[in-house]
Amino acid sequence: MSSQRATHSARSATYVxxxxxxxxxxxxNQRHGALFSDAMGNELTPTxxxxxxxxxxxxxxxxxxxxxxxxxxxxxxxxxxxxxIRDGHAETHSDPEDGRRFRVAxxxxxxxxxxxxxxxxxxxxxxTLEALLPKERVEFLRLLKKLR
Amino acid sequence: MSSQRATHSARSATYVxxxxxxxxxxxxNQRHGALFSDAMGNELTPTxxxxxxxxxxxxxxxxxxxxxxxxxxxxxxxxxxxxxIRDGHAETHSDPEDGRRFRVAxxxxxxxxxxxxxxxxxxxxxxTLEALLPKERVEFLRLLKKLR
DNA sequence: ATTTTATTGTTAGTATACTAACGAGACTTC
DNA sequence: GAAGTCTCGTTAGTATACTAACAATAAAAT
Numbered sequence: 001m002s003s004q005r006a007t008h009s010a011r012s013a014t015y016v017x018x019x020x021x022x023x024x025x026x027x028x029n030q031r032h033g034a035l036f037s038d039a040m041g042n043e044l045t046p047t048x049x050x051x052x053x054x055x056x057x058x059x060x061x062x063x064x065x066x067x068x069x070x071x072x073x074x075x076x077x078x079x080x081x082x083x084x085i086r087d088g089h090a091e092t093h094s095d096p097e098d099g100r101r102f103r104v105a106x107x108x109x110x111x112x113x114x115x116x117x118x119x120x121x122x123x124x125x126x127x128t129l130e131a132l133l134p135k136e137r138v139e140f141l142r143l144l145k146k147l148r
Numbered sequence: 149m150s151s152q153r154a155t156h157s158a159r160s161a162t163y164v165x166x167x168x169x170x171x172x173x174x175x176x177n178q179r180h181g182a183l184f185s186d187a188m189g190n191e192l193t194p195t196x197x198x199x200x201x202x203x204x205x206x207x208x209x210x211x212x213x214x215x216x217x218x219x220x221x222x223x224x225x226x227x228x229x230x231x232x233i234r235d236g237h238a239e240t241h242s243d244p245e246d247g248r249r250f251r252v253a254x255x256x257x258x259x260x261x262x263x264x265x266x267x268x269x270x271x272x273x274x275x276t277l278e279a280l281l282p283k284e285r286v287e288f289l290r291l292l293k294k295l296r
Numbered sequence: 297a298t299t300t301t302a303t304t305g306t307t308a309g310t311a312t313a314c315t316a317a318c319g320a321g322a323c324t325t326c
Numbered sequence: 327g328a329a330g331t332c333t334c335g336t337t338a339g340t341a342t343a344c345t346a347a348c349a350a351t352a353a354a355a356t
Binding site: 015017020021022023024025026027031036046050057070118121122125128139140141143145147148 | 163164165167168169170171172173174175176177178179180184194195198201202205218219266269270272273276277279280284287288289291292293294295296
């Protein structure tokens with residue numbers, strides 16, 4: 001307790017930024033983003049792809065629900081859907097059963113884009129985990145899901 | 149090969165968003181961000197904290213080098229340093245040895261803030277990994293560093 | 297010594313990602 | 327059926343995070 005080490009740690013010298021989860025997570029997110037835009041070009045951003053893929057998976061749904069399914073709050077999903085519509089990938093129609101709702105759906109172009117980019121998306125997932133051994137990749141994904 | 153499953157996968161139906169690394173990473177990043185602002189309040193953002201902690205760790209350095217050490221590009225680190233200065237945590241002086249450079253350093257207030265928030269920062273790192281077993285936490289951090 | 301190259305910091309533009317507040321519609325409850 | 331409550335989408339504001347282009351300075355190459 002009276003050692004130098006104790007004095008040291010009492011002065012918070014043991015906080016090393018490069019050891020903190022948050023800092024590491026941010027960097028890996030950045031790396032993934034770089035891989036993503038390398039592979040996808042300027043066609044779609046990661047969040048736009050997420051919304052596109054989720055729409056392809058489930059079909060039609062409301063804007064806010066799409067946000068929930070893709071982990072975006074209402075303000076963020078609005079911008080993403082706006083840009084998908086602007087670029088011809090999606091379209092909205094007002095819901096006859098609920099005056100507040102828009103029904104968001106893919107256009108034919110959006111579906112074509114999805115089909116075309118699925119292999120690219122897979123390759124990005126692979127590239128992101130390239131530095132790990134096969135066993136480690138499985139374990140990493142398991143831990144990610146546990147942390148979600 | 150001629151089974152329904154093969155037909156299915158040929159039409160890219162096996163792409164499930166919730167299984168992709170990038171999507172999972174984004175969500176965990178979000179979770180960490182929420183924990184961070186819960187614990188830190190509005191005082192500092194994660195990137196501001198990263199810059200503050202790195203400055204506390206290494207002392208004085210140029211703005212761009214600080215960016216490299218905290219994984220931010222030149223445009224991002226500029227905004228972060230601007231806000232640290234605005235809030236009284238840091239200050240800059242022009243470098244007499246290099247007319248292009250600013251020497252960024254913590255103010256006394258910045259150092260006090262750092263010392264005060266170190267325990268909070270530790271608690272955020274702990275809370276982020278709360279869902280994992282002790283062994284899994286170590287393994288997760290190891291894999292993160294390998295992926296960086 | 298001059299030219300080229302590299303680095304430093306700035307600016308403008310776009311896209312997440314959050315908070316907070318808001319109006320409109322739908323649902324509950326009394 | 328009127329009041330309160332919830333949900334839906336919008337808007338404004340702030341903070342990352344990137345690209346691209348730019349001017350100023352410094353270092354290297356010729």
